[in-house]
Amino acid sequence: MTTSPILEVRQVTKSFGAVDVLKGIDFEVIPGTVTALVGDNGAGKSTLIKGLAGIQPFDSGEVTFEGVKVNLNEPRDAADLGIEVVYQDLALCDNLDIVQNMFLGREVKRGIPLDEADMESRAGETLKSLSVRTVKSLRQKVSSLSGGQRQTVAIARAVLWNNKVVILDEPTAALGVAQTEQVLNLVRRLGEQGLGVVIISHNLQDVFEVADYIYVLYLGTMVVRLKREDTNPSEVVEYITGGKTNNAGSNGDLV
């Protein structure tokens, strides 16, 4: 079964001065699947993500969303389309509670005052729909949460807004084993709910646990797109380190 991609990136480039960080990248996200983006430090993963988030617009190339060509010049453009990035350093306010964080910047009002009850019930429904069970109270300050719970809140925040594409930057980097498992479960559920999910990770074990497709970036070039069931971690490592290139003959698709 193939569905057409919700997000398609064609031949995007980005340079910082004389350094070409992205040299004509192709990338696509299919709804209902989890796509992993891997590559060594400096391969261009973050730059690609920042371009999709509208934080650092691409120099050239084309981005289509639901088949329509779009411009991503500022964070609001991405947010309006329904592309949400969950950052590695989380971007939650410690001094606010879970509900307040989930609705930050998009508070629901009842006239002038905020509608706390409405926000609380919607936050609760969203967490429930993601089968989150570890949180004790929605009115807990985020500072009292564990790393995994914080990641959960950050992801739930992305879901709450009916986003169509959720991009997770190293969601398990700072987590213990059990918490990593919880977050990966959550990532899988996002896919099952029909969202296009992109996960950036250095941890190939995590990638192989959740991803349907694996893209490998090497020095600003998209080397290969692999289907998880057609590959294995050691092959991916070879692509990441440049020990294997697509021309050497692979069982993945040519990008």
Add this chain to the structure above:
Amino acid sequence: MSSQSDIPAYLQAQNSTLKDTWATYLGRVRGGDMGPLPAVIGLIVLVILFSVLRPVFFTPLNFANFFTQAAVVAVLAMGIVFVLLLGEIDLSAGVTSGVAGSLLAVTMARNGLSWYVALALALVVGLLIGLFIGVLVAKVGIPSFVVTLALFLAFQGLVLVIIGEGGNVRVTDPVILAIENSNMPIWLGWTLYAVMVLGYLLAALNGRRRRLVRGFSGTPLSVILIKVAVIAVVGFATVWVLSLERSTNPEVNPLSGVPIIIPIIAVIALVFGFVLERTKFGRHVYAVGGNVEAARRAGIRIQQVRIAVFAICSTTAAFAGVVAASRAASVDPNAGRFIVLSAIAAAVIGGTSLFGGRGRIYDALIGAAVVAVIDNGMGLLGYSAGVKLMITGGVLMLAAGADALSRKRSTSTGR
């Protein structure tokens, strides 16, 4: 497994009993989030101490004096809370009040402006000063400490220029004088008291009902009733004492009733409290103070929030200057020079963090009460202004230390 445990904990009833609420509160205090608790305890200890050492402290006349003494610091502190919530500071708030107060006095005395025009002028100048500070901090990027320190010096000069040679400018307008020097009729004091208690009760019940309709557990009735009872008793005692005859010479000069400044401060506190706790703007203030980067990524316009809090602070300071002018019935070239640290002390003693993101308007009032009680009590004990300043400085240091330690503690306990 019962069906109850299939529902996630966060969707089950919470704090639905008095015991739960108390346990949650204790947990918060242990985690370092003490709120106004130290200030309330300090206030009670100070009142007992001064009453024992100097019985005149505990008289209706001094009680009424205390409110008019505390008023300027209290108003200023409420404005400063906004700036502190962003982790910024405004050292110029005191002299801004001086500029506004002297403008008010001079334009009324020399240019013959009526009180409402002069008052509006003073407030608008305060607003402009705040916008100016906000733009320098938010757009140019100068640290607020430096901007407001520079203005602290510059505005002392500006006050001199406005007042001109010759020292004091007298304030004679009866409306302006009434702010700090008149009392309400006794029936009005009781009426406002009843409105306040009933208003609080209805608001609390309404909030509870709205949550119950949604299927959430609201604040337990017992907790609401205890809070209302505390407010009712404290309010009753206050209004009752202030309604007693307190003049030293009742036949010639009878004196009773709630000072007008009390409802004025109450209204400012209610409005500011509503803005901070119930509106989108207030939420954004806390967010920017808690984590600027998170707020930015959430789409909050950081610079606008920054400029707005400085505008609110300086406008409030301008009103504090009007109150000060009313209290002294004149404005002198030193107007507002020493008051700002007392106001910052009041906010911090009340539990507002200097690191941003934590603090409430009502708690600043408790902090202001502590500062005013020290000032008043030590004055009655015959200490000089010098000693009072040193003690107030020491208390500010103590509060800032408690703030820093509680921050450390909350990082280590993860609360």
